[in-house]
Amino acid sequence: MKYNWSIIGHSKQLSVIESDILNENLFHAYLLAGPNSVGKNTVAKKMAGILQCSNDFCHACPICSQVEKGGHLDTIEMIDDKESIKIDDVRKIIERCNMTRQANYKIFLIQTIERMTVDAANSFLKMLEEPPERTIFILTTNNIRAVLPTIISRVRVMNFAAVSAGYLEKKLRELYPDHDEDIIKKVSLFSFGKTGKAVNLMENPEELANYIKIYNEVMFFLQYRNVADRFSYVNNLAEDEGKIETFVSILSNVLRSKILDGENAEEHIETVLKIDEAMTLIKKNVNLKLVLENLMLSLK
């Protein structure tokens, strides 16, 4: 690898991007697709840095630091704020596209492109087809099936998958030789092959401590055998919305890893599917307590 991407895995995808850059064979638009927290947004941003820095992506010049901090004039970011991207937002993108460029490139980083409404996407298509010279769109999606085929056909799609637990642990050991094995194993469990999440946890001791605390609760919780105890637990949990997603995701990962170990696999698969359903409902703001209680009823 020529550039320092500071990311775990994805070497095949990164070398494709590098060769596009080094051979000056860039596409108008890239779509980095894959589950959340596998490092797509990090790659998007690093790619912008490589293209904008005149000093070979030095990590030391003002341009590198402006791109990094999101303050670079010709590197426009649309961070996922959970709102949909509407036609007015696309108009603004088009306006920015047509403004004079000062840097090497004009780059648009648009996160979770599936947020775009159909109207917005249709007006975005024209720009995507024939952008001004040296304009590059770097888009990401967590769900490529939700992206319009007309968009997909106009971009270079790069797939980013989660990596295996074994590979992730090996890499974490290399990157963080001072951390003990228990931490590495836990981070691997919490992130389940999502490399971006793993690095984030390793770099944020407070966040990691919080995960470990909730993990201990999950292990304790799994020992509850009667529904009344579980209900009283989720009633407390429902008061603390920030905690729910972490709790549910750790619970799901613990069960998934049991499945991989072949422990009560069928029973756990059923539960994991129900957890996934519950997660979807929670994200849709369906009554939390109700979702959690139904989930508790389905636990074996």
Ligand SMILES: [Zn+2]
């Ligand atoms: Zn630089």
